[in-house]
Amino acid sequence: MIPDTPILSQQYRALLELLPEQHHEYPNIFNHFRRQEAGQAGEDYLAYYLDQAQVPSLTCIKRLRLEHHSSFQLDWLVLGLGIRVIFEVKSHTGEIYFDPKSHQLTRIINNIKEGFDDPILQVDRQYANLRSFFTAHNIAQLPTYRFAVFVNPNAILRLHDYPEYQRVLTSQRVPSILEDLANKHPPTISEEANQKIEQFLLDNHRERGVSILEKHAILWDDLHKGLPCPFCNKRPMKRERMRWQCAFCGTRCTDAHHKLLYQIALLSNNRVTKQLASQFLCMKSPDAARKLIVRAGFIKEGANKNAIYKHPELIPFIKSVQ
Ligand SMILES: [Zn+2]
Known part of the structure; x- marks a missing residue:
């Protein structure tokens, strides 16, 4: 089972309500909370576009987190009868440059430069983990496509000579990409088999658990x-x-x-x-x-x-x- 609101996010919300604003850790907790919320809002936003895809029997799982050797989380996993797709969701705004040499993403907003990890490397790593999880549990492999989706309409993507430019999308392109891929790959597993795989994955979801007070060195007495x-x-x-x-x-x-x-x-x-x-x-x-x-x-x-x-x-x- 995957909770509608991640437990970590609920923990931060509870902590913000119980921690006095003058506590020295309050601004840090607030930032953590805001980042979590922005990430989730982005993931939730993509649901609308996934829903628009005219492909029968697609199953979409949000925020699946699995533990296999190490833990990994997939923002969205789409299970089709002939394909699978992983979407890594980014909610950045501003101008975003991809550097093919350093595999870094640079965001410029209000003349401030900030670096981020390459989301394509991220989503490919998730795929490697998922593949090995499927092998370990005897789940049939299907062609699996990986994309980074920038959901914020204010993001301007500067892809220049980034070799993976076809795998960096805005959310509007998601329905047609899914339709094209489904046309290219006719069903190879049954709907029933796909539902079983979905249930197995949901049963194996492991929510990220954090001892949040310890993590931020907050005492019960502080609250x-x-x-x-x-x-x-x-x-x-x-x-x-x-x-x-x-x-x-x-x-x-x-x-x-x-x-x-x-x-x-x-x-x-x-x-x-x-x-x-x-x-x-x-x-x-x-x-x-x-x-x-x-x-x-x-x-x-x-x-x-x-x-x-x-x-x-x-x-x-x-x-x-x-
Ligand atoms: Zn009262």
């Missing part, structure tokens, strides 16, 4: 405590007679803690404890916090003092603690 009011956003709401009460605007609600518990699950690699929850909910009794965790549908693992609680929606994606 905001207290449940924010869903109406006025001030902290903390108080627990009174089985409900949450805002002392500032008077809002009352019953399940405002669900979001915060989910955020703690994201930041703890899905290992919530009653102590952690009671701290964040500003509840004096860890046992009262435990009751809220259990009633919110978390799944208990381990016994008594060492018990941890896992959010069921995150279990398929966060497998182990790194």
Whole structure:
């Protein structure tokens, strides 16, 4: 299964909400988050053009990440009955130059020059990994085409004498490229076989798991405590007679803690404890916090003092603690 929003992106969003803006790591977290969001927006944007291709029985998988020797991620993998296509999506704007000698891409925007890796080398490396994954799992190989797609309409591609210019596209060209390739390669596997391959790949998707607090050297103590009011956003709401009460605007609600518990699950690699929850909910009794965790549908693992609680929606994606 592949989550609609990558877990890493959800982790950054949760961290941005819980980290005080004056924390020294805040700008860095913000940049990470923005980059993630831009990348995803680009990948999502291509869906429209993939959909336009008049080719029957095409299956498109977004953000498939596999682990085989090492890990690799394919922005889009298109599975046809006679071909396969990998698209590496780039959302850069500005003027982009390809240098065939250095295999580097230079972007000039507002007179500032910036270098990037050659996306064709990137997508060819992904193909080498995918090929070896298919061989290891006895999946039939099909002719597999690889492209880099620049999805931002404000990107100006300067390909000059770049030898791979035919494999660098704008998103508008994607439907016709898929149609041409499908015409050239008639089906060699059945629709049923293709669906099986799709399911096998989805079952083998491994979400990138990061211990995000450790990665950025952020302590639990650094984060905001207290449940924010869903109406006025001030902290903390108080627990009174089985409900949450805002002392500032008077809002009352019953399940405002669900979001915060989910955020703690994201930041703890899905290992919530009653102590952690009671701290964040500003509840004096860890046992009262435990009751809220259990009633919110978390799944208990381990016994008594060492018990941890896992959010069921995150279990398929966060497998182990790194
Ligand atoms: Zn309020």
